Amino acid sequence: MLDQTTDLRSLLKDPSLLETRAFVAGEWVAADDGKTFAVTNPARGDVIAEVTDLSRGEVARAIAAAEAAMKDWAKRTGKERAAVLRKWYDLMVENADDLATILTAEMGKPLAEAKGEILYGAAFVEWFGEEAKRIYGETIPGHLRDKRITVLKQPVGVVGSITPWNFPNAMIARKVAPALAAGCGFVARPAAETPLSALSMAVLAERAGVPKGLLSVVTSSRSSEVGKEFCENPAVRKLTFTGSTEVGRILLKQAADQVMKCSMELGGNAPFIVFDDADLDAAVEGAMMSKFRNNGQTCVCANRIYVQAGVYDAFAEKLRAAVEKLNVGDGLENGVTTGPLINAKAVEKVEEHIKDVLDHGGALMTGGKRHALGGTFFQPTVVTGVTQDMKVAQEETFGPLAPLFRFETEEEAIQYANDTIFGLACYFYAQNVGRVTRVQEALEYGIVGVNTGIISTEVAPFGGVKQSGLGREGSHHGIEDFLELKYVCLSI
Ligand SMILES: NC(=O)C1=CN([C@@H]2O[C@H](COP(=O)(O)OP(=O)(O)OC[C@H]3O[C@@H](n4cnc5c(N)ncnc54)[C@H](O)[C@@H]3O)[C@@H](O)[C@H]2O)C=CC1
Ligand SMILES: O=C(O)[C@H](O)CS(=O)(=O)O
Numbered sequence: 001m002l003d004q005t006t007d008l009r010s011l012l013k014d015p016s017l018l019e020t021r022a023f024v025a026g027e028w029v030a031a032d033d034g035k036t037f038a039v040t041n042p043a044r045g046d047v048i049a050e051v052t053d054l055s056r057g058e059v060a061r062a063i064a065a066a067e068a069a070m071k072d073w074a075k076r077t078g079k080e081r082a083a084v085l086r087k088w089y090d091l092m093v094e095n096a097d098d099l100a101t102i103l104t105a106e107m108g109k110p111l112a113e114a115k116g117e118i119l120y121g122a123a124f125v126e127w128f129g130e131e132a133k134r135i136y137g138e139t140i141p142g143h144l145r146d147k148r149i150t151v152l153k154q155p156v157g158v159v160g161s162i163t164p165w166n167f168p169n170a171m172i173a174r175k176v177a178p179a180l181a182a183g184c185g186f187v188a189r190p191a192a193e194t195p196l197s198a199l200s201m202a203v204l205a206e207r208a209g210v211p212k213g214l215l216s217v218v219t220s221s222r223s224s225e226v227g228k229e230f231c232e233n234p235a236v237r238k239l240t241f242t243g244s245t246e247v248g249r250i251l252l253k254q255a256a257d258q259v260m261k262c263s264m265e266l267g268g269n270a271p272f273i274v275f276d277d278a279d280l281d282a283a284v285e286g287a288m289m290s291k292f293r294n295n296g297q298t299c300v301c302a303n304r305i306y307v308q309a310g311v312y313d314a315f316a317e318k319l320r321a322a323v324e325k326l327n328v329g330d331g332l333e334n335g336v337t338t339g340p341l342i343n344a345k346a347v348e349k350v351e352e353h354i355k356d357v358l359d360h361g362g363a364l365m366t367g368g369k370r371h372a373l374g375g376t377f378f379q380p381t382v383v384t385g386v387t388q389d390m391k392v393a394q395e396e397t398f399g400p401l402a403p404l405f406r407f408e409t410e411e412e413a414i415q416y417a418n419d420t421i422f423g424l425a426c427y428f429y430a431q432n433v434g435r436v437t438r439v440q441e442a443l444e445y446g447i448v449g450v451n452t453g454i455i456s457t458e459v460a461p462f463g464g465v466k467q468s469g470l471g472r473e474g475s476h477h478g479i480e481d482f483l484e485l486k487y488v489c490l491s492i
Contacts, residue, residue, distance in 0.1 A: 008101075008102070008105050011101050011105075011332075012101060012102070013095075013097065013098055014098055016203065017095060017098050017099065017102065017200045017203055017204075018049070018102060018200065019196075019200065019202070019203050020049045020050060020051045020052065020196070020199070021199075022051075022052040022054050022058070022199075022216075022217060022218055022219045022220075023199065023202040023206075023216055023217040024058060024061055024062045024065070024216050024218065025061055025062055025212070025213045025216060026065065026206075026211075026213045026216075029052065030052050031052050031053050031054050031058065032055070032058060033055065035053040036050040036052060036053050037051055037053045037192055037219075038050055038051075039106050039193070039194070039195060039196060040106075041105050041106065041108070042107065042108035042340040042341070042343070042375070043108055043329075043330040043331060043332070043339060043340050043375070043377075044375070045375055048105055048106065048196075049106075049196060051195050051199075051219050052219050053220055053221050053222070054218050054219060054222075055220070055222065055225065056225045056226065056229045058218065059187065059189070059218045059220070059225075059226050059230075062187045062216035062218050063158055063160070063187055063229070063233050063235050063236055064235065065185075065212075065213030066158045066185025066186060066187055066213060066215070066235075067157075067185055067235045068213060069185055069211050069212065069213035069214035070155065070157075070183065070184060070185035070214060072211065073180075073183055073185070073211055073214050074154070074155050074184075078134070079132075079133055081129070081180065081183065082129045082130065082132040082133050082181070083129075084129075084180075084208055084209045084210055085125050085126075085128060085129030085177065085180060085181060085208075086129045087207075087208040087209060088125050088129075088204060088205055088208035088210065089122050089126040089129060090208075091207055092121070092122040092125065092201070092204055093119065093122055095204060096115055096118045096119060096122070097115070099114075099118045099169065099197065099200055099201075100114035100115040100118050101114075101332070102196050102197055102200050103117060103169055103194075103197045104331040104332055105196070105332070106193070106195075106196045106197065107165060107166070107168055107194045107197075108295075108331050108341075108342065108376075109294050109295070109339050110331040110336045110337060110339050111331055111332060111336075113293070113294060113331075117167055117170050118169055120170045120173075120458070121169040121170035121172070121173030121201075122173065123457075123458040124173045124174045124177040124458045124474065125173055125176075125177045127177070127458040127459065127474070128178045128180075128181040128478070128479060131178070131181055131476060131478075131479050132181035132182075134476075135153050135181075135182065135479065135483065136153070137150060137151050137152045137153050138150070146491055146492050147489055147490065147491055147492075148489075148490040149487070149488070149489055150487075150488045150490070151485055151486065151487055151488070152485070152486040152488060153483045153484070153485060153486075154183070154483065154484050154486055155183035155184045155482065156182070156184060156238045156261055156482050156484050157184065157185075157235070157236070157237030157238060158185040158187065158235050158236050158237060159175070159179045159184045159185065159186045159187070159236070159237075160187050160189070160229075160230030160231075160233075160236045160238070160239050160240070161175045161176065161179075161186060161187065161188045161189065161239075161240050161241075162189050162223070162226070162240075162241045162242070162251070163175070163188070163189075163190055163191060163198075163241075163242050163243070164191050164242055164243045164244075165193035166294060166297045166298060166299075166342070167298070168190060168194035168196075168197035168198060169197045169198075169201060171265075172188050172190065172198050172201060173201070174242075174458075174462070174473045174474060175188075175240045175242075175263075175473065176188060176201075178473075178478045178479040178481070178482050179238075179240075179482045180210070180214070180215070181479055181482075182479055182482035184482050185214050186214065186215050186216075187216045187218055187230070187236075188215070188216070188217050188218070189217075189218050189220060189223070189230075190217065190219065191223075192219075192221045192223065193342060193343070195217075198219075202216075202217045227254065228254060231251065231254035231257065231260065232254075232257070232258070234258065236258075236260065237261065238260065238262070238263070238482065239251060239255050239260050239261070239262045239263070240262070240263040240481075241262070241264050241265070241266075242265040242266075242299075243265075243266065244266065244267050245266040245267040245422070245469075246267075248264045248266040248267075251264075252264065261481065263470060263471035264470040265299070265462070265463060265464070265468075265469050265471075265473060266299070266422075266424070266464065266467065266469040267299060267422055267424070267467070267468060268299040268301070268396060268422050268424035268425055268464065268468055269303045269304065269394070269395070269396050269420045269421075269422040270290070270301060270302050270304070270424065270425045270426055270445075271302070271303070271304045271305075271416070271417035271420075271426050271427070271428075271443075272287055272290055272291070272304065272305045272306070272426075272453070273306045273307075273417060273426075273429070273430075273439070274287075274305070274306065274308060274311060274315055274428070274429050275308050275311075275410070275413070275429060275432075275435060275439075276308040276309075276310040276311050277431045277435065278311065278430055278431065278451075279431065280311060280314060280315055280318060281318070282429065282451060283315065283429040284315065284318045284319050284322055285322075285453070286427065286429060286449070286451070286453030287305060287319060287402065287453060288323070289453040289454050290427055290453030290454065291305070291400075291453075292323075292326060292380060292400055295338050295339055295340070295378075295399065295400050296397060296398060296399045296400045296401065297341065297342065297346070297398050299424055299425075300424060300447065300456070301398075302402070303396055303397055303403075304386075304393055304403060304405060304417075305319075305402055305403060305404050305405065306405045306406075306407050306413050306416055306417065307405070307406060307407070308406075308407055308408070308413070309406055309407065309408050312404070312406050315404075316382070316384055316404055319402065319404075320365050320366050320382050323366055323367065323381075323402065326338045326380045328371050328373065328377055328378075328379070328380070329373065329377075338380060338400065339377075340373075340375055340376040340377045341376040341377075341378055341399055341400075343376060344376060346398060346399055347370065347376050347378055347399075349398060349399060350378055350381070350397060350399035350400065350401050351370075352391065353390075353391055353392040353395070353397050353399075354368055354383060354401060356390055356391040356392065357390050357392060360387070360389070360390055361385055361387075362383050362385040362386050362387075362390065362403075363383065363384050363385050364381070364382075364383055365382040365383060366379075366380075367381030367382065367400070368381050379400070380400040380402075381402065382402045382403075382404065383401070383402070383404065384404045385404075386403040386404060386405045387405065388405070388416060388419060390403075393405075393419075394420060396422075413439075414442045414443065417443055418442075418444045420466075421466055422464065423444050423445045423446060423464050423465035423468045424445060424446055424463075424468035425445060425446070425447040425448075425449065425455060425464075426447070426448055427448070427449035427450075427453055427455075428440075428443070428449075428451075429450075429451050430450075430451075431451075436450055444465060444466065445464070445465065445468075446461075446463045446464040446465045446468065446469075446472075447462065447463075447464070457474070458474045459474065459475055460474060460475050461473070461474060461477045462474045462478075
């Protein structure tokens with residue numbers, strides 16, 4: 001357990017994994033002006049570390065080092081790059097327990113979920129290490145007898161990465177792995193709430209043999225300053241961002257001045273549809289996993305649960321029973337299924353959505369209030385009688401609130417589900433093959449879970465349509481965004 005007297009290092013098998021200095025140009029550094037920012041444990045509010053707080057000028061140094069280091073790195077063979085990534089993967093797996101403890105300490109998710117995230121993040125490093133050996137170009141039959149056409153795939157250049165607090169390991173891994181596999185340099189700016197996970201990844205990257213300067217982790221509380229450096233520094237040729245659509249828009253506007261390649265993994269508003277031919281027990285299990293994973297703090301969480309009229313009451317009752325079995329507590333405690341929310345603002349968002357439902361005719365089925373543990377703990381909540389005009393239908397709650405909407409027909413469900421500016425993930429439960437085919441084709445989303453509430457894997461393309469983002473991460477598609485195509489026309 002963490003508290004004022006128990007230092008996080010004392011919980012680790014390898015205390016050297018807890019780094020609080022920034023990793024810049026291959027060196028562990030304090031800020032030039034000595035500034036630091038505090039990292040707190042969300043379960044208790046205790047400060048668990050003071051981390052280097054870099055300014056924009058120091059970020060520029062990291063970018064310059066990445067540009068210099070990638071000259072040799074890009075010349076290495078795919079197999080050579082693969083060997084380094086494989087070693088990094090092996091070290092992540094060997095140290096998974098410590099990485100998970102660090103992650104739970106700064107983010108709050110239960111240790112079992114944190115361990116799952118570490119292995120999920122490591123899987124991207126393993127996957128793209130393998131992809132490094134398969135960056136194939138092509139030859140194209142010439143358009144004239146004396147012309148020979150080839151297409152080369154080359155690294156895009158230095159990559160700037162900005163990631164959120166909710167998956168402080170996997171969101172970086174999902175970006176850095178394809179970037180290094182492609183031959184790029186990489187500068188990561190993790191969320192100020194959760195920098196320790198990124199720093200622990202860098203400790204292991206150094207041990208794995210990632211060349212000095214190729215990878216930097218620029219910890220900073222000044223997110224907009226770092227974003228501007230990424231968008232304005234001519235050495236940066238690619239920006240990869242995971243976070244809210246609001247911030248994604250800001251970054252896209254900033255990146256436009258340099259016509260910079262951007263990958264955007266943004267907000268969601270996932271519908272979860274239960275048809276009357278669904279396996280209800282399976283649907284409840286899927287809803288629980290989709291809605292309450294990471295305490296509802298994921299961009300692919302079920303944000304709206306639509307249930308066909310004929311099974312609405314039965315589903316609602318089963319869901320209530322399952323929700324009331326959740327065990328809310330400190331993520332470092334064994335058996336806890338649901339940790340704290342990341343901060344007070346997150347609690348206020350959940351309360352605002354619940355109040356709006358109740359003020360407009362909805363009803364509380366279970367939960368609804370701050371948890372007796374205090375702080376940012378909140379009761380897992382189910383509300384019923386929710387309609388499309390309520391806030392929770394249009395905004396991402398990002399917390400443990402399951403709002404139930406009733407619908408009559410398949411057409412109505414599809415219309416409601418698509419009635420949003422977002423298009424990241426959606427889910428539905430049905431068994432009729434005609435319905436499954438029609439619905440999966442009609443839903444306007446980048447990811448569709450059919451009879452499952454969990455879709456996260458390194459082998460599939462993760463990403464959204466509409467205002468949920470640009471590009472895809474993971475799968476063999478995921479490396480393309482870190483490569484440029486070069487067309488060579490040879491006249492003989
Ligand atoms: N599509 C996806 O895969 C994911 C989307 N999200 C979305 O992000 C939101 C929650 O995560 P948050 O971290 O609160 O999102 P956020 O968008 O506020 O912050 C994300 C990251 O951007 C940084 N940032 C904020 N303003 C910036 C600026 N002007 N310039 C540069 N960097 C800036 C933050 O410090 C953080 O590191 C939700 O909307 C959620 O759906 C979160 C995780 C995954
Ligand atoms: O940040 C997120 O919410 C993640 O992208 C969700 S997932 O990759 O773990 O599904």
